[in-house]
Amino acid sequence: MRAVKGTDTGPERALRKSLFKLGFRYRLNAKGLPGKPDLVFPKYRAIVFVHGCFWHGHDCPRGRRLPKTNAAYWRRKIARNIERDRETIAALRRHGWFVKISWECDLNNSLKEANKIAGWLLSRRASRRAP
Structure with a gap:
């Protein structure tokens, strides 16, 4: 598990490159915000998290597949990740941020x-401009 990266993953880099080509500018892994969001768009007061399907329990074939060994551990770990994601998103919204999840x-x-x-x-x- 040591080789698993938390930031600058392949899907994250591909999305950043595409958004940059479209003219959007962002900050990476903002440490001052809850959950260290992957992409922060201050101009739009918006945040995008790039979530790996397995690690964040997405309901897709990759996200539903658990390792055969130590399955109980992985179920607990992914459940904790999902709960932490909910808490992080709620905290960001309380601070006035718009949050979007982009799945792997x-x-x-x-x-x-x-x-x-x-x-x-x-x-x-x-x-934000509307009266």
């Missing part, structure tokens, strides 16, 4: 996912 399985086409996030960010910007 959705990043097979990073440009498509980047376009979804771009639309989401622009809608956040528009909603």
Whole structure:
């Protein structure tokens, strides 16, 4: 497990590259915010987490697959990760941030996912301007 990276993963890099090409600028792994978000868009007061399906218990084939050895340990670990994610998102929302989760399985086409996030960010910007 030591080789598993927490930041700068392949899917995260692909998404960042696509968002940068679309003209979006962001901060990485902001330490001053709960949960050290992967991408922070201060201009939009928005945050994107890039979650690995297995580690964060996503309901997809990769996320539902548990190791055959020590399955009880992994169920507890992933359940704790899911609970921690909920607490982190709630804390960020209490501080006025908009939060989006981008799942590893959705990043097979990073440009498509980047376009979804771009639309989401622009809608956040528009909603902040509305009277």
